Structures are given as C-alpha cells and as structure tokens.
Amino acid sequence: MREKNCSESNIGPLIERIRAEKGHNYKYLFIIFGILGDFDSFEYAQSIVNSYRLIEQSRIKLQIIGIGDSLSKEKFCDFTKLPRELITVVNNNNIHTQLGLYKGLSLPIDPWLNLLLMCSGFRSPGTLKEVFRGYLGDKEANQIFPSDHSIDLKFIPSFNGAVFKQAGGVGFQRPFELATLRLLNMIEILSNIDLYFKNKTYLTQRGGTFLLDSQGNILFEYRPTSLLSYSQNMSKPLNFLRSHS
Numbered sequence: 001m002r003e004k005n006c007s008e009s010n011i012g013p014l015i016e017r018i019r020a021e022k023g024h025n026y027k028y029l030f031i032i033f034g035i036l037g038d039f040d041s042f043e044y045a046q047s048i049v050n051s052y053r054l055i056e057q058s059r060i061k062l063q064i065i066g067i068g069d070s071l072s073k074e075k076f077c078d079f080t081k082l083p084r085e086l087i088t089v090v091n092n093n094n095i096h097t098q099l100g101l102y103k104g105l106s107l108p109i110d111p112w113l114n115l116l117l118m119c120s121g122f123r124s125p126g127t128l129k130e131v132f133r134g135y136l137g138d139k140e141a142n143q144i145f146p147s148d149h150s151i152d153l154k155f156i157p158s159f160n161g162a163v164f165k166q167a168g169g170v171g172f173q174r175p176f177e178l179a180t181l182r183l184l185n186m187i188e189i190l191s192n193i194d195l196y197f198k199n200k201t202y203l204t205q206r207g208g209t210f211l212l213d214s215q216g217n218i219l220f221e222y223r224p225t226s227l228l229s230y231s232q233n234m235s236k237p238l239n240f241l242r243s244h245s
Contacts, residue, residue: 033066037196104204124226134179140235141173
C-alpha cells in the first residue's frame with residue numbers, strides 16, 4: 001500500500017473527475033483497465049463484481065476506464081456481469097499515459113508478439129508465478145465456482161463446480177479452478193477477437209488502481225508492470241479497501 005499527497009503523483013485527470021462531483025464526501029476508486037480484451041481486464045472485472053457490496057458499503061464511488069468502444073463494452077459487460085454504468089470506454093491510451101501507467105513491452109515487432117513475450121514472462125515479472133497459481137490453487141483466495149455452477153468449455157462435455165471439491169475441498173481457490181476461469185475468459189476473448197481487438201496498438205498497455213479521498217489525496221495506488229498482476233494482492237485483489245472502509 002502507498003499513501004501520499006496528490007501533489008506527489010500525476011493524477012490530474014482523476015482529480016478533475018472528482019471535482020466534477022461537486023464536493024460530495026465520498027472516497028473515489030478509479031480502476032483503469034488496458035484494452036477490454038485483456039485477460040487482466042476480464043479477471044479484474046469479475047473480482048469487482050464479486051466485491052461490489054463491499055465497495056458500496058464503504059461509501060466509495062467506483063469509476064472504471066478501459067480501452068474499447070460501445071460494442072466491446074456491451075459484450076464485455078454481458079460476459080463479466082459488470083454494471084454498464086460503472087465503466088467508461090476510451091479509444092486510446094491518453095489517460096494511461098497521463099497517469100504514467102506501464103505501456104508494456106514495445107519492441108519494434110508485431111504487437112501480438114510483444115504480448116506473447118510478456119505472457120512467457122519476458123519483461124513481465126511475476127506472470128509465470130501467477131499462471132502457476134491458477135493451476136496449483138490458493139488457500140488465501142476465495143472459492144470461484146459454487147458446486148452447482150455449470151461450466152462449459154466448448155471442447156469437452158460440460159461439468160459443474162463440484163469437480164473442484166474432489167481436487168481439494170471447499171471454501172478456497174482449489175487447484176485448476178482459477179485456470180478454468182481464465183480458460184473460459186480466453187474462449188470468450190478468442191470467440192470475439194475482432195470485436196475486442198479492433199486496435200492492436202494497446203495490446204500490452206497495463207492499467208492501474210487509485211483510491212482517493214474527496215480532496216484528491218491518494219489513499220492507495222497500484223501500478224502493475226506485468227500481465228496477470230493487476231493487484232498488489234492477487235489472492236484478494238480488492239482487500240486494500242478493508243483498511244479504508
């Protein structure tokens with residue numbers, strides 16, 4: 001966690017958004033996605049949906065910004081169940097640049113190759129560790145699938161969440177559970193690749209998380225520098241809110 005005065009960080013675009021609220025005494029949580037088709041965007045949105053009650057109870061106003069258009073936003077929100085009114089889409093990474101967020105690997109090669117290199121861990125510290133966590137399980141993280149939840153991976157017969165109980169129990173993230181969620185997200189992304197990736201320029205652009213008070217002072221910020229590391233605590237991505245509720 002990092003606490004600092006707003007003057008120490010270039011968060012002007014976020015302060016302007018707070019000023020537009022005309023002095024309401026809320027905290028403001030700004031979550032910046034990269035391109036909506038990014039694995040991190042999908043997974044973070046799903047974490048937000050699961051923790052939305054905590055956000056509301058903490059008198060926090062949430063604003064999400066992601067790179068996309070109206071069509072990709074509709075598809076993204078349909079799949080992740082993220083309320084449409086929470087997210088604003090932009091067609092470039094100007095706000096990411098203004099906030100000093102990591103652009104990702106940008107070698108003079110095809111953007112897809114830059115993304116694949118980051119997926120392999122190249123200049124993307126922690127990515128492989130996070131991939132392995134998806135297969136090995138995590139007793140610090142919450143269970144993802146209820147036992148009666150039907151899972152359809154398209155290429156094998158559908159099954160329900162009870163299968164993960166056989167792999168480790170209940171009440172925590174079981175082996176292969178997160179990997180299965182990521183595979184479901186990947187199927188959605190690849191099935192609509194032309195919709196989510198109309199502009200491939202921003203394939204590797206990383207996002208960020210900023211919690212500000214009503215005066216624009218930073219209570220918490222996190223700026224990821226790798227894939228699958230959108231939170232400081234990937235076991236509980238929004239756990240930082242508990243110390244500011």
